[in-house]
Amino acid sequence: MARPKVGIIGCGNISEIYFKNCQAFGMDVVACADIDLERAKSRAAQFNVPVGCSVDELLANPDVEVVINLTIPSAHAEVSRRALAAGKHVHSEKPLALTVEEGRELISFAQQQNRRVGSAPDTFLGSHLQTSRKVIDDGWIGKPIGATAFMMSHGPERWHPNPDFFYQPGGGPMFDMGPYYLTALVHLLGPVQRLTGMTQVSFPERVVTSEPRFGQSIQVNTPTHVTGILQFASGAIGNILTSFDVWHSELPRIEIYGTEGTLSVPDPNNFGGTVRVRRHDAKEWTEVAPLFGFQENSRGLAVADLMDAVRTNRLHRANGDLMLHVVELMEGIHVSANAGRHYEMTTTCERPSPWPLGFDETQLRLSFFR
Ligand SMILES: NC(=O)c1ccc[n+]([C@@H]2O[C@H](COP(=O)([O-])OP(=O)(O)OC[C@H]3O[C@@H](n4cnc5c(N)ncnc54)[C@H](O)[C@@H]3O)[C@@H](O)[C@H]2O)c1
Numbered sequence: 001m002a003r004p005k006v007g008i009i010g011c012g013n014i015s016e017i018y019f020k021n022c023q024a025f026g027m028d029v030v031a032c033a034d035i036d037l038e039r040a041k042s043r044a045a046q047f048n049v050p051v052g053c054s055v056d057e058l059l060a061n062p063d064v065e066v067v068i069n070l071t072i073p074s075a076h077a078e079v080s081r082r083a084l085a086a087g088k089h090v091h092s093e094k095p096l097a098l099t100v101e102e103g104r105e106l107i108s109f110a111q112q113q114n115r116r117v118g119s120a121p122d123t124f125l126g127s128h129l130q131t132s133r134k135v136i137d138d139g140w141i142g143k144p145i146g147a148t149a150f151m152m153s154h155g156p157e158r159w160h161p162n163p164d165f166f167y168q169p170g171g172g173p174m175f176d177m178g179p180y181y182l183t184a185l186v187h188l189l190g191p192v193q194r195l196t197g198m199t200q201v202s203f204p205e206r207v208v209t210s211e212p213r214f215g216q217s218i219q220v221n222t223p224t225h226v227t228g229i230l231q232f233a234s235g236a237i238g239n240i241l242t243s244f245d246v247w248h249s250e251l252p253r254i255e256i257y258g259t260e261g262t263l264s265v266p267d268p269n270n271f272g273g274t275v276r277v278r279r280h281d282a283k284e285w286t287e288v289a290p291l292f293g294f295q296e297n298s299r300g301l302a303v304a305d306l307m308d309a310v311r312t313n314r315l316h317r318a319n320g321d322l323m324l325h326v327v328e329l330m331e332g333i334h335v336s337a338n339a340g341r342h343y344e345m346t347t348t349c350e351r352p353s354p355w356p357l358g359f360d361e362t363q364l365r366l367s368f369f370r
Contacts, residue, residue, distance in 0.1 A: 003369045007058045007088070008032040009079055010070030011043040014093065014299070018068055019047040021300035024361075026369040027307065033058035055079070059086035066116075068303055069093065073170060076119075077102045079216035084113045089310060091303045094120040094179040095330070096323040098170050100347070103327045107320040116310060117320040121180050122302030123353070124187040125317060126271030130292040132256070132263060133354050134190055140277055140344070141258025144189055147230075147238035149181040149268075150251040155244035157208045157218065164218050166244070167206060170220040173242035174330050175268070181254065182326045184268035185238055188256060191325055191348045192230045192238075196341075197333030199223030202245040228333040233348070240333075273297045293360020308368045317352040325349040 004027045008015060011034040022029050031051040034040040051061070059082060067083035069076060069092035071140030077097040083090040090110075096119040097103035104308040108118035108134060123129065136144060157163040165171050186192070186260060202225050206218045225245040254265035261280050266273025272295030276285040294301060302318035310315035323346045336343035357365075 001132050001311050001369045003028050005030045005063050005065045008068045011039040015070045018300045030063045031058045031061050039114030048223050084110050084115050089116040091118045100328045103324040105156040118306050118318045119323040121183050124183050125301045127290040127292045127295040128266045128273040130355050131275045132265045133190035141263050144236045144258045149240040149254045151177045151242040151247035152246040157206050166218045167218050169222050171213040171216040173244045174226040178330045181269040182329045189232045189235050189236050190351045193233045194231050194344045196229045197336035198227050199337040200225040
């Protein structure tokens with residue numbers, strides 16, 4: 001199968017790993033672009049990409065089949081839409097869109113254009129979350145009845161050079177980190193039917209202690225302690241808490257509770273980590289050996305999957321329906337909190353198909369784009 005030809009838009013911080021992994025996963029980056037042309041040129045030089053150019057030039061380039069959109073969240077939907085309008089498939093960094101309405105429009109536009117749309121996170125394609133899925137699907141914990149997911153922190157102003165956007169609408173811990181946790185939960189347990197949210201601003205003002213803005217203050221305009229109760233269509237009930245307001249915590253990242261035992265799932269912001277299971281009669285936890293590859297940072301894996309799906313005429317895993325459902329979960333938690341009532345989900349999705357057992361970097365190279 002022909003190697004996919006990729007164009008990358010947005011040559012900032014996170015782009016480096018995508019340039020590296022495109023090559024590793026059998027795809028050719030044929031052009032890269034940024035509103036800051038110098039950044040595009042510099043990444044092109046760094047990774048031997050033939051063209052570092054403007055966004056318009058990249059979209060007009062007939063060689064580009066799929067665009068990877070690594071711009072900032074507020075630009076995701078617009079840049080993705082332009083890519084689709086130019087006849088390209090598109091995969092963006094998370095989130096797919098900032099609102100459900102924006103995401104829905106994007107998906108229906110992709111359908112009209114007969115092009116694929118998808119987004120990060122693709123950490124659910126990593127070793128730990130695929131192994132966790134296999135443990136559940138093979139019945140080791142029985143029927144899942146509940147889940148907990150915790151992302152506790154005290155916010156990014158201690159390390160991020162420019163942390164303002166984390167405290168404005170569209171930021172906050174749920175929109176920033178929620179996609180990893182919620183995508184993992186939907187991958188493991190399926191879609192959510194309804195939810196309840198509660199949110200709070202515990203600190204109305206934050207003081208930056210990172211450089212170069214040490215000592216400056218930020219007014220907080222979005223909730224920073226955000227919790228949701230999720231009722232899955234399967235009947236399981238999940239609790240999620242994401243916070244920028246907590247100094248210390250010993251809570252696990254994700255646990256799945258079943259009728260026969262408990263599964264402990266490592267950090268969904270990574271691709272690897274130790275999966276542990278403890279059945280009802282076990283005296284201690286057992287580590288589950290990784291059953292799949294992709295333990296290292298494999299950002300961009302979903303793009304390889306998307307292009308293989310195009311070539312083989314199947315649904316790609318990090319698809320628009322899954323990611324729109326995740327956007328609605330984040331939005332719904334805030335809507336529910338503001339309204340003081342349950343929120344009924346309007347979107348749904350399939351659980352993305354798992355990798356075949358043992359699928360890893362070598363299998364990918366053998367089966368994709370030869
Ligand atoms: N940095 C990380 O560790 C990290 C991790 C996971 C996900 N992400 C996600 O990746 C995305 C990018 O993050 P980043 O840290 O690389 O940000 P960044 O600010 O370093 O880079 C974004 C780049 O996009 C460019 N850009 C912005 N708007 C544009 C537009 N309309 N057209 C063309 N170019 C545009 C900017 O000039 C910049 O070079 C975000 O959605 C973020 O949530 C980042």
